[in-house]
Amino acid sequence: MAESYIITLRKGGCGKTTTAVNLSAALGLKGKRVLLVDLDPQANATLSVGIDPISLKHNINDLFTSIDVLPEDVVIKTDFGLDIIPSHPDLAKTEAGMQATQIGVLKGILGPLEEKYDYIIIDTPPSESYLSVAALTYAEFVLIPLQAHFLAIQALTQAMEDVAKVKKGLNPKIQIKGILFTMVNSRTNIAKSVIAEVREKYSQLVFPIEVTFSIKQVEATLAGVPMVLFDPNHQGSIEYKQLAEVILNG
Numbered sequence: 575m576a577e578s579y580i581i582t583l584r585k586g587g588c589g590k591t592t593t594a595v596n597l598s599a600a601l602g603l604k605g606k607r608v609l610l611v612d613l614d615p616q617a618n619a620t621l622s623v624g625i626d627p628i629s630l631k632h633n634i635n636d637l638f639t640s641i642d643v644l645p646e647d648v649v650i651k652t653d654f655g656l657d658i659i660p661s662h663p664d665l666a667k668t669e670a671g672m673q674a675t676q677i678g679v680l681k682g683i684l685g686p687l688e689e690k691y692d693y694i695i696i697d698t699p700p701s702e703s704y705l706s707v708a709a710l711t712y713a714e715f716v717l718i719p720l721q722a723h724f725l726a727i728q729a730l731t732q733a734m735e736d737v738a739k740v741k742k743g744l745n746p747k748i749q750i751k752g753i754l755f756t757m758v759n760s761r762t763n764i765a766k767s768v769i770a771e772v773r774e775k776y777s778q779l780v781f782p783i784e785v786t787f788s789i790k791q792v793e794a795t796l797a798g799v800p801m802v803l804f805d806p807n808h809q810g811s812i813e814y815k816q817l818a819e820v821i822l823n824g
């Protein structure tokens with residue numbers, strides 16, 4: 575039975591997709607069966623595993639809009655030891671028409687796949703959206719990627735509130751697995767002070783591992799290959815593999 579993780583923060587460009595893709599690939603490298611769910615109409619996770627969303631017969635949007643398309647029709651096996659439910663820009667139109675009554679929709683979509691995987695990792699959009707609330711309503715665990723930047727603290731507070739709200743009503747079982755610092759340049763004073771502040775406030779919730787800033791990470795994204803496979807011995811790859819180890823150890 576799969577454990578489900580949502581990777582979320584309502585702030586653009588904080589490393590959600592990079593974390594979702596590399597955590598998925600790193601868990602795959604450990605022999606786990608992983609399903610990466612691209613719930614962002616930008617389809618960045620899909621592109622990050624070398625798949626052009628426009629070229630596909632089916633994508634996640636079909637699972638929201640058509641009863642004739644089954645989850646197994648949409649899942650794609652990648653070359654990177656993980657399966658993906660790809661996204662598509664049309665998901666934005668579906669999201670715009672979503673209603674509060676559809677907030678539990680992911681259980682219907684992903685429920686039939688839970689037996690086939692050890693981990694379901696959901697990448698989400700940066701904005702406040704029904705899609706993110708639907709993912710929070712479905713998932714057991716939340717992972718929050720955070721850039722060591724002053725503006726990030728406000729987004730982190732917001733994310734904590736979002737989770738607390740969902741926990742009180744729609745999804746009592748949800749838990750925050752951890753806050754992950756991404757794109758860290760520990761030489762800067764801003765990074766040092768933000769990391770110290772967040773570690774003091776949220777102590778045990780902050781992962782001991784931090785992901786270092788590296789231009790290799792951008793190169794991997796552009797190549798459509800998860801960093802952990804693009805350059806397995808690179809510092810960033812080692813850090814994401816360490817994160818996978820923490821997740822595996824519960």
Ligand SMILES: Nc1ncnc2c1ncn2[C@@H]1O[C@H](COP(=O)(O)OP(=O)(O)OP(=O)(O)O)[C@@H](O)[C@H]1O
Binds near residue numbers: 587591757758789
């Ligand atoms: N550790 C890193 N070092 C350097 N660049 C990174 C690192 N992690 C991610 N990036 C780059 O930063 C950019 C934003 O990362 P990413 O797409 O993962 O963020 P995101 O939170 O998913 O963005 P969005 O909110 O738009 O979905 C990408 O170009 C990615 O390649």
Ligand SMILES: [Mg+2]
Binds near residue numbers: 590592697
């Ligand atoms: Mg993203």
